[in-house]
Amino acid sequence: GAGVSQSPSNKVTEKGKDVELRCDPISGHTALYWYRQSLGQGLEFLIYFQGNSAPDKSGLPSDRFSAERTGGSVSTLTIQRTQQEDSAVYLCASSLDMGNPSTDTQYFGPGTRLTVL
């Protein structure tokens, strides 16, 4: 399809294990965002990528969280030594980010539901 895709849709892991979540942005979108949505909560910004620029990591909650974006397209969010409080839905979004915030809009993927036992 033409939208943002994420995999896996669901991930169950044991406390202490590492997990990798994948995001495929909309083709042609240069900006990519990761958010976390805990149960019954709003979205919490994690990290932002724009083209080849250094990512904005200001939202990452701890050094156990990292993300990379290879080739300016697919992104992987990695959580090391997972904790139970990491359980949430992780949402990815992409936007054109053509340098004009007045018209740029983020489009979201279906999310990955992470459960840490």
Place this chain on the structure above:
Amino acid sequence: AQKVTQAQTEISVVEKEDVTLDCVYETRDTTYYLFWYKQPPSGELVFLIRRNSFDEQNEISGRYSWNFQKSTSSFNFTITASQVVDSAVYFCALSEWYNNDMRFGAGTRLTVKP
């Protein structure tokens, strides 16, 4: 720093009723952008509207309308003649000029009963 408050956690209405979802925001920027997203039970966030801070015109799209008032820092969303398919969580969000951190409200869960 920007902040978005959606005071209504849950709203329940009967089909065909009108319903207004409130959104109040805080920002120090004079240029900013407001959004509403819908999150149906499937979980995927659906973009509904974007409004720029310098455009206070109200917007109507079918049964949906938005009332942006800078004087009260509010960006409320009204659904007219609600339908069961409108049942979802609705999020209001704020993005400041060239700020990558789009701040979301906690969301309002709307249930429309037949």
